[in-house]
Amino acid sequence: MSTTSVDSPAQRKKITTRSFVQKKQRSEPISVLTAYDYPTALALDRVGVDSILVGDSLGMVVLGYENTLPVTMDEMLHHCRAVARGARYALLIGDMPFMSYQADVNDAVRNAGRFLQEAGMDAVKLEGGRERIEVIRAIVGAGIPVQGHLGLTPQSVHQLGGMRAQARNAAAAQRLLEDALLLQAAGCFSIVLESVPARLAEFVSQRLEIPTIGIGAGAGCDGQVLVTHDLLGLFERFTPRFVRQYANFCAQMETAFTAYKADVEARTFPAEEHSVEMLEDEWQQFLNEFGA
Numbered sequence: 001m002s003t004t005s006v007d008s009p010a011q012r013k014k015i016t017t018r019s020f021v022q023k024k025q026r027s028e029p030i031s032v033l034t035a036y037d038y039p040t041a042l043a044l045d046r047v048g049v050d051s052i053l054v055g056d057s058l059g060m061v062v063l064g065y066e067n068t069l070p071v072t073m074d075e076m077l078h079h080c081r082a083v084a085r086g087a088r089y090a091l092l093i094g095d096m097p098f099m100s101y102q103a104d105v106n107d108a109v110r111n112a113g114r115f116l117q118e119a120g121m122d123a124v125k126l127e128g129g130r131e132r133i134e135v136i137r138a139i140v141g142a143g144i145p146v147q148g149h150l151g152l153t154p155q156s157v158h159q160l161g162g163m164r165a166q167a168r169n170a171a172a173a174q175r176l177l178e179d180a181l182l183l184q185a186a187g188c189f190s191i192v193l194e195s196v197p198a199r200l201a202e203f204v205s206q207r208l209e210i211p212t213i214g215i216g217a218g219a220g221c222d223g224q225v226l227v228t229h230d231l232l233g234l235f236e237r238f239t240p241r242f243v244r245q246y247a248n249f250c251a252q253m254e255t256a257f258t259a260y261k262a263d264v265e266a267r268t269f270p271a272e273e274h275s276v277e278m279l280e281d282e283w284q285q286f287l288n289e290f291g292a
């Protein structure tokens with residue numbers, strides 16, 4: 001008997017931005033994880049994760065940058081395409097990289113459009129509150145679903161003075177609530193709340209019609225997102241406090257690579273079953289013609 005909870009293809013329906021809102025209305029938690037490549041997208045889609053975010057965390061956990069600021073549109077689109085080839089059902093969200101939407105509204109709409117037109121995404125995400133209303137309206141006006149992102153917004157790391165929890169005093173909490181309501185009014189279909197107090201996130205979630213997706217924002221959000229490399233123990237530089245690590249892939253990789261190296265050095269790999277053979281008479285003919 002199978003113990004897997006994976007739905008058969010016949011039972012599966014593509015998750016849309018509408019399903020996101022319906023899930024909130026039914027009080028069903030929304031599961032989101034990041035992916036940056038085809039095999040991870042295949043695995044996430046197979047287990048029925050609601051949404052895959054191709055986050056600009058790509059820059060840190062895959063490309064080895066210090067933070068998310070150097071990530072470019074081309075890098076994002078390249079990885080979005082790989083994810084789109086692996087996922088059929090999950091709602092696919094592409095993260096707009098730093099400076100792809102901040103400087104000019106028309107450029108922002110064009111860049112957002114590229115995620116859908118060239119990279120198979122269903123929606124885009126961008127960071128910021130009241131200062132992004134004009135750009136969100138324009139992107140939504142072009143028919144492109146937008147997910148907002150409030151609280152700790154990593155593209156503003158220098159302005160925030162580091163990767164630290166946000167909205168921890170009454171004034172900042174009020175500002176975050178106002179921003180969330182403004183993003184909803186501007187047409188966002190959901191909002192990521194990152195590193196904010198759990199009771200504030202729950203309060204905000206209850207006041208919104210659109211779902212909140214929390215990361216380091218407690219259990220009162222309508223859904224949760226994690227960076228997959230954190231969950232898998234595949235990013236060692238640091239692990240935020242809010243991460244639950246479900247596996248230790250770094251340790252597993254090292255074990256496998258060490259065993260491979262030892263096998264190569266001991267000449268126990270490749271073995272016979274890994275090798276291609278040649279018919280004996282062909283070999284003899286070869287030796288007759290070219291052998292010493």
Ligand code: KIV
Pocket residue numbers: 034053054055056057058095192194215225226227
């Ligand atoms: O880039 C990313 O992965 C994100 C999530 C942490 C929400 O923005």
